[in-house]
Amino acid sequence: MIGRVRALIPHKISYDRLFHFGGALASRGMEAGGKFGLYMLAAHMMGATSSGLFFLCLTWVNLCSTAARMGLERAMSRHLAAELAIGHGHAARKALVTGVGWIAVASAAAAVGTALIAAPLALHVFRLPELAYPLAVSALILVPQTLAFALGFALIGLHRPVMGQMVQSALPPVLSLLALVAGLTELTTVLIVYAGSYALCCLLGLACIAWDWRHAMVDRVVEAPETPIEPLPSLWVTARPFLVIELVQVTLLSVPVLMLGMFADPAAVSAFSIVSRITMLINTMLVSIAMIAAPGFASHHRRREFAALRNLERQTRMVAMVLCLPVILGMVVFAHPLLGLMASDLPGAAAALYVLSIAQVVNVALPTQDMMLSMTGHGALLRRLNLQQLIVCCVLSALLIPLFTMMGAAVVSTICLIQGRVSFALAVRRVLPELSAAK
DSSP: OHHHHHHHSOOOOOHHHHHHHHHHHHHHHHHHHHHHHHHHHIIIIIHHHHHHHHHHHHHHHHHHHHHHHTTHHHHHHHHHHHHHHTTOHHHHHHHHHHHHHHHHHHHHHHHHHHHHHHHHIIIIISOOGGGHHHHHHTHHHHHHHHHHHHHHHHHHHTTOHHHHHIIIIIHHHHHHHHHHHTTOOSHHHHHHHHHHHHHHHHHHHHHHHHHHHHHTSSOOOOOOOSSOOOOOOOHHHHHHHHHHHHHHHHHHHHHHHHHHHHHSOHHHHHHHHHHHHHHHHHHHHHHHHHHHHHHHHHHHHHTTOHHHHHHHHHHHHHHHHHHHHHHHHHHHHTHHHHHHHTTOOOTTHHHHHHHHHHHHHHHHHSOSHHHHHHHTTOHHHHHHHHHHHHHHHHHHHHHHHHHHHHHHHHHHHHHHHHHHHHHHHHHHHHHOHHHHHOO
């Protein structure tokens, strides 16, 4: 029995990797604390109606921002890590400029489009006339948020995952929380502050990349691996499946909220949004862990170092289980006090949290399989699996949410998350059999 337990413990975790895990989790802890405080104060200080509109605006912005990135951010991260692993600094620079340039253009177009359709969207889709002006103001968030995510993924590809995650998501909720504490509780003001916080993140990300441009992204002579290196496809070829993947992933999070907005009042939307975001804090931690491993996945796979790749996957899985399972337990045990603290303990809210927690247990057990597929050149397969999730999500949302509102949305989200995690894990076993053979 002792031997079996020891076999599950990852060996030779480097101090450098431990430092990255610790730093990334600290940045995600900062993000989680900022989001928790933001959601709590938004519910208390803005009121149920305004906070519901706030979450609808953020959901729409996240959906548009994902579309504007076109999958280029993940492709760019993979290309940067893979090219630098074999000393191709000039190719890494080209991937960075191409990715960030096209994302900037697309995000500007998305912002203009959101401002133009805000009124008809509010009137005819959500049937909430009061949503029109805040939704138009939220267009200001689109360009800085989209660029911040792109720059964050670029830093991850440059083996700076801690700074990448700070730029992507740690600072904006903290700065927005400070605005609420300062008394800026009017909905449009909070949205403007949110946009400004992402703009500051963009400046920080650009400063870090400017340093790496001169010191890291240069051609170098590195030791060649034993097996021949396969050339990478173009950035657009790599990005093509990622566009669908990113859209599907944000749609899976957005459809239950948007559908609930059509069949329930803003207070119910606010309550479910808060419940969903509480459990998604587990996702926040898992994404942090996966992003630490992402450049290693790309580098080891490019150099055909399958034993190292397998060891890295085991390390991330064990870290995820050790850190996240106690948090899930705490959410379940203290569900009612937690929701009461956030003024969201509506009838059915705690039950929805319990259901969503089931999905997070599966999520923790299989945390990095989608990142493994995306960073090892299996984006097309990942896209197909994500589309299967989307079909299930749309069908179940149409059937369950009109009938069961909040609980229906929770069941839909849980089924789709479990479906994805299991299918990703089975796919990794099928397309990377070398990992099972690696010792």
